[in-house]
Amino acid sequence: MNTLLETQLKRAKVAARLLKNMPTCTKNQALEKIADALIAHSDEILEANKKDMAHAKEVNMTKAMQDRLLFTHERIVGVSDGVKKVATLPDPIGEVMESWTRPNGLEISKVRVPIGVFGIIYEARPNVTVDIASLCLKSGNACVLRGGKEAIHTNKKLVEIMKDATKDILPEGAIELITELDHAIVGELIHANEYVDVIVPRGGAGLIQFVVKNATVPVIETGAGICHLYVDKDADLNKALTIAVNAKIQRPSVCNAIETILVHKDVADKFLPELKKAFEKVEIKGDDATCQIIHCEHVTDDSYATEYDDYIVNIRVVDSVEEAINHIYTYSTKHSESIITENNETAALFMNSLDSACVYHNASTRFSDGGEFGFGAELGISTQKLHARGPLGLKEMCSYQYKIEGNGQIRE
Amino acid sequence: MNTLLETQLKRAKVAARLLKNMPTCTKNQALEKIADALIAHSDEILEANKKDMAHAKEVNMTKAMQDRLLFTHERIVGVSDGVKKVATLPDPIGEVMESWTRPNGLEISKVRVPIGVFGIIYEARPNVTVDIASLCLKSGNACVLRGGKEAIHTNKKLVEIMKDATKDILPEGAIELITELDHAIVGELIHANEYVDVIVPRGGAGLIQFVVKNATVPVIETGAGICHLYVDKDADLNKALTIAVNAKIQRPSVCNAIETILVHKDVADKFLPELKKAFEKVEIKGDDATCQIIHCEHVTDDSYATEYDDYIVNIRVVDSVEEAINHIYTYSTKHSESIITENNETAALFMNSLDSACVYHNASTRFSDGGEFGFGAELGISTQKLHARGPLGLKEMCSYQYKIEGNGQIRE
Numbered sequence: 001m002n003t004l005l006e007t008q009l010k011r012a013k014v015a016a017r018l019l020k021n022m023p024t025c026t027k028n029q030a031l032e033k034i035a036d037a038l039i040a041h042s043d044e045i046l047e048a049n050k051k052d053m054a055h056a057k058e059v060n061m062t063k064a065m066q067d068r069l070l071f072t073h074e075r076i077v078g079v080s081d082g083v084k085k086v087a088t089l090p091d092p093i094g095e096v097m098e099s100w101t102r103p104n105g106l107e108i109s110k111v112r113v114p115i116g117v118f119g120i121i122y123e124a125r126p127n128v129t130v131d132i133a134s135l136c137l138k139s140g141n142a143c144v145l146r147g148g149k150e151a152i153h154t155n156k157k158l159v160e161i162m163k164d165a166t167k168d169i170l171p172e173g174a175i176e177l178i179t180e181l182d183h184a185i186v187g188e189l190i191h192a193n194e195y196v197d198v199i200v201p202r203g204g205a206g207l208i209q210f211v212v213k214n215a216t217v218p219v220i221e222t223g224a225g226i227c228h229l230y231v232d233k234d235a236d237l238n239k240a241l242t243i244a245v246n247a248k249i250q251r252p253s254v255c256n257a258i259e260t261i262l263v264h265k266d267v268a269d270k271f272l273p274e275l276k277k278a279f280e281k282v283e284i285k286g287d288d289a290t291c292q293i294i295h296c297e298h299v300t301d302d303s304y305a306t307e308y309d310d311y312i313v314n315i316r317v318v319d320s321v322e323e324a325i326n327h328i329y330t331y332s333t334k335h336s337e338s339i340i341t342e343n344n345e346t347a348a349l350f351m352n353s354l355d356s357a358c359v360y361h362n363a364s365t366r367f368s369d370g371g372e373f374g375f376g377a378e379l380g381i382s383t384q385k386l387h388a389r390g391p392l393g394l395k396e397m398c399s400y401q402y403k404i405e406g407n408g409q410i411r412e
Numbered sequence: 413m414n415t416l417l418e419t420q421l422k423r424a425k426v427a428a429r430l431l432k433n434m435p436t437c438t439k440n441q442a443l444e445k446i447a448d449a450l451i452a453h454s455d456e457i458l459e460a461n462k463k464d465m466a467h468a469k470e471v472n473m474t475k476a477m478q479d480r481l482l483f484t485h486e487r488i489v490g491v492s493d494g495v496k497k498v499a500t501l502p503d504p505i506g507e508v509m510e511s512w513t514r515p516n517g518l519e520i521s522k523v524r525v526p527i528g529v530f531g532i533i534y535e536a537r538p539n540v541t542v543d544i545a546s547l548c549l550k551s552g553n554a555c556v557l558r559g560g561k562e563a564i565h566t567n568k569k570l571v572e573i574m575k576d577a578t579k580d581i582l583p584e585g586a587i588e589l590i591t592e593l594d595h596a597i598v599g600e601l602i603h604a605n606e607y608v609d610v611i612v613p614r615g616g617a618g619l620i621q622f623v624v625k626n627a628t629v630p631v632i633e634t635g636a637g638i639c640h641l642y643v644d645k646d647a648d649l650n651k652a653l654t655i656a657v658n659a660k661i662q663r664p665s666v667c668n669a670i671e672t673i674l675v676h677k678d679v680a681d682k683f684l685p686e687l688k689k690a691f692e693k694v695e696i697k698g699d700d701a702t703c704q705i706i707h708c709e710h711v712t713d714d715s716y717a718t719e720y721d722d723y724i725v726n727i728r729v730v731d732s733v734e735e736a737i738n739h740i741y742t743y744s745t746k747h748s749e750s751i752i753t754e755n756n757e758t759a760a761l762f763m764n765s766l767d768s769a770c771v772y773h774n775a776s777t778r779f780s781d782g783g784e785f786g787f788g789a790e791l792g793i794s795t796q797k798l799h800a801r802g803p804l805g806l807k808e809m810c811s812y813q814y815k816i817e818g819n820g821q822i823r824e
Contacts, residue, residue: 017741021764100786102786106779108785108786113767115797115798116797193624218631218797219630239819242820351815353432355429355525357813358814359814359815359816360816361816363818363821366823367518373514374512385610385811386527386632386811399797399798400801401768401769402770402771402785402801403773404771404772404779405774406773406776408655408774408775409774409775409779410657410659410778411658411778
């Protein structure tokens with residue numbers, strides 16, 4: 001293993017032991033100090049960010065990517081406010097989740113504890129560095145961060161500021177940034193079972209699949225979002241239209257935006273022309289039935305399996321809610337799906353049959369978000385079934401332990 | 413992928429969709445039918461088991477292994493009773509774990525659902541085949557079983573009986589047994605992310621490590637048990653002795669038995685000679701301080717890192733509870749540890765500092781068991797931090813889903 005990486009992982013493991021029992025007030029004090037330091041040192045952050053931006057222009061990074069990379073004073077204030085917000089959230093650690101006494105007198109408590117060391121692999125946006133570090137800190141976890149190389153100067157400066165602001169309060173390894181740019185280091189991180197308890201990849205499908213296929217450390221898969229909206233024959237078509245617009249157009253680049261709209265054949269004639277009008281700036285790919293009603297491109301199986309994250313939508317006309325359910329089973333990444341109907345039985349069938357993390361009735365899939373769920377903040381949206389599903393708030397970043405009090409019990 | 417395996421995995425995936433919403437009474441009826449059929453067909457099971465036993469003798473399998481493989485009428489009755497017991501346990505599926513209403517009126521419910529398809533890889537004991545199938549069925553999960561080749565005739569017969577008894581009630585793929593003996597099939601199973609939601613290896617350290625290192629499907633690691641008992645300076649030495657005997661000798665072959673006893677230096681002179689007497693049939697490996705008090709072999713670092721599952725124990729004299737905690741952090745598999753002390757502050761320090769799944773105060777580690785915890789039954793003992801820790805009961809074999817009821821909400 002890379003020597004520097006091993007040193008960092010060892011520090012993180014030691015830090016995790018200390019963070020496990022750190023009082024809430026100390027963790028909050030550290031978060032406050034980080035929030036203040038980011039503002040106090042904003043000039044240095046902007047300076048470091050300029051270097052990354054200059055490099056981004058040199059390599060002709062897309063405008064969209066450049067925008068994600070860019071830090072401004074306003075954005076730093078936003079990031080700092082986010083850290084302060086995390087300080088105000090309830091501490092999940094130490095909560096007795098359940099407790100019971102056995103007939104032999106053993107008192108069993110199930111207590112929420114940190115997971116330990118998080119390894120987080122992410123891409124462009126440097127605000128993620130601070131967001132994740134503050135969520136890990138509040139949940140008593142150490143973090144080892146591997147940000148994108150395009151943000152390396154900004155990330156280094158942010159971590160330097162966070163570590164410096166908390167050096168009297170936090171163990172040294174509470175926040176570790178991997179600065180080695182060689183991609184091989186990611187391979188080492190995701191195999192470091194001795195030191196790392198969980199890997200969370202945050203980024204594009206390529207990164208996530210690389211991690212899922214190669215990691216030996218347990219992974220929480222996040223973010224893949226092929227989400228669906230089904231407009232039932234009993235739908236209120238005004239609701240359906242408003243929600244379709246919100247779920248597709250309000251912010252197409254995010255994982256909880258929809259990629260495909262399934263429309264019941266009985267309402268297609270009425271609904272699709274209205275949708276077409278409202279979707280003026282959206283490229284529509286439709287199946288045969290759709291193309292007979294509105295002018296659009298032909299959809300393919302590949303289209304159904306694509307997360308566009310863009311102003312593109314697939315439309316398919318279905319014969320029944322069952323056909324909609326089958327379509328979603330085939331193409332969904334199990335993130336979020338919504339049915340629009342005034343028929344509660346149909347809604348129940350849809351919601352019970354699907355096994356996606358979030359299933360909606362008469363609401364936009366865009367609510368699949370830690371903030372919108374009331375969790376205060378989130379690490380990402382899990383699309384796997386193990387451990388946690390949907391928005392990962394502070395509680396979902398925890399594990400539990402059984403504490404058992406006895407008075408000499410032995411097993412017969 | 414092996415054609416037969418792919419057919420089985422496809423069937424299991426289809427079955428999982430149907431099992432998700434299967435009523436409790438239907439699942440219980442299926443379990444009752446399985447329990448009855450095992451008794452009704454016990455002669456056939458014994459016949460099949462004879463073939464496995466004959467082969468076991470041919471290849472000179474150890475007596476202990478042969479005993480694990482052996483089915484008798486009495487054991488079949490035990491297995492059948494186990495299935496009936498699972499039928500009486502509460503159904504975990506459909507329980508609303510939490511629910512709340514957001515300021516915008518969205519009603520969010522967190523509902524317990526099955527995980528989907530379990531892939532279980534296990535070794536000799538054929539009773540595991542029925543135990544796992546019944547737990548998966550009750551928790552609404554389909555299972556794909558890969559038992560040891562030494563039990564193949566018995567396993568085939570058991571699955572044939574279970575499938576036949578439930579063919580009018582359960583989907584065909586609810587219980588699938590992989591009959592292909594080639595080891596390569598395990599490699600295919602643990603990479604079948606499209607079909608399998610979780611892999612649980614049940615067996616020796618070699619099997620578990622192979623699966624952890626190679627699987628791309630999420631894994632629940634179970635069973636590795638280097639457990640510790642720490643006898644504090646403030647221990648009631650009678651309790652300590654009784655518990656040490658129970659935790660080491662009552663059943664040394666199981667994962668919740670202890671491998672190492674740490675003794676505070678202040679009580680070592682008094683405790684160790686008594687322990688030596690009580691541990692007559694146990695081979696003791698001691699550190700220097702121990703060897704000065706009682707006659708024993710010298711322990712090595714490797715001994716501390718070994719799960720004996722046998723009448724062998726390591727003993728180390730420590731200067732403090734902190735030294736005991738550090739020792740456990742170094743060598744524990746994070747399964748179960750116990751402190752014997754009358755000092756509640758020391759107990760709290762020990763229990764809060766360690767990050768093992770089960771931490772005990774004045775009780776035997778042998779209680780780390782689904783039955784002893786009151787879960788009714790268990791799939792195994794998880795030693796990883798993600799998803800579930802300690803005994804895996806029916807609830808721990810589940811995931812959850814968010815169901816969100818709206819009336820047209822869109823995100824601002």
